[in-house]
Amino acid sequence: MAETNWYAVRTVPGSQRMARVLEPANDETEEQKADRVRRKGESIVERNLRNEGIDVYMPSFWAITQHQRTNKMREKRFPLLIGYAFVNIHQRDFERVRGVEGVMCFMRPSPDRGPIVFRDTDIGGLMLADFEKQQVWEREREERLIKAQSYRRNALNKRLGLIFPKGKRKKMPLRILAEAAIDSLSPASRQHVLLILNELKAMDQEMEACRRSANHLYSAA
Template sequence: MTMVATNSNRQTTAWYAVRAVPGYQRMATILEPANDETEEEKLARDRRKGESILERNLRNGGIDVYMPSFWAITQHQRTNKMLERRFPLLVGYAFVNISQRDFERVRNIDGVMCFLRPSADRGPIVFPDTDVGSLMFADFQKRQQWERERTERLVLSQNHRRNSLNKRLGLIFPKGRRKKIPLRMMAEAAIDDLSPASRQQVLKILNELKAMDSEMEACRASSTALYSVA
């Protein structure tokens, strides 16, 4: 049984596979937030995190697209920095949910090579909604697992970094000046009374801690967007 969806013009739609032009399944440039971005627009942008160039082009063209994928950690060749990257599960292919009248429109999208056909003299293959739905569900479960592992890795990493930064703060403030309050709060309260050199060190540490807070907040927001209705 194929997916039977109906648009405003009573046109039924179905899932078809398209062949991607080489290079168009790599991750697209991150979208920058608009100055007047609404909360709904922010959630939509978060859900599109890691989208490929092909997916972005199809969505911008008003085409419903689904590309099975997985996330992995890679190492930058020059900087050795660890990066999170999304890769296609079916290299070279993605699915589109369209009506037959949209075939030509899809073919004209930058990054689409052709539709998958059983033979040159037959039309594009229709994929059952149950098959595509199963892929989507497995994809969603994998993404949930990835987000959990990602959060756990970030928490462990941040705990290590926070301990290191707190030790550096402890070296700046002599034991006799310490109170029964967190070092970070004490540093923020006493920063104006420090020498210029110590003040610069403390500001650097506090900025690192604030950046870590923002990183954790972004991680949690990303996980929240995952569970939001698309």
């Protein structure tokens, strides 16, 4: 089988922004789920290349940004090399790569020479540095989430405490007490408690998803 090499491609402006999040399929297999997790934050050009079966690598970093209209904080992935990505292909695949939406051209030393070949060690060094930075980001992300959730949980527990005074708690955690006693509450109180319990459940799911993402990253090392 012919040898593959790494080549740099110029990307179309705007194609390095994050693609829409992949939604899980109803009949998603474990392998498809793992692939979807790995592709978290991928750019438009990366998705287009991968959908064509082309191996691509785009050095990147994560940062927290603030939405201009809603002021909501969100995580975003940005390219480290603006306008460039790397593909690992056979020479016969040059035209196939050029035909992918988001790819402009191959990087050449001069117009009369072929695309520049990058050594595996060069790309491997970039990937290792990228991976180490991603590990740090995932750890910091979990720490930020724990801190934010701690503040929010305290606020929600205080709201539950207004519904279940100390004398009625029976030395039981408020969340468990609320789940056990919800059917005996008035309709208005029941609705209020349900909203709080659903928010606590959503926070648990968010934390679990964060930890699964980190565990998947570390297991890939």
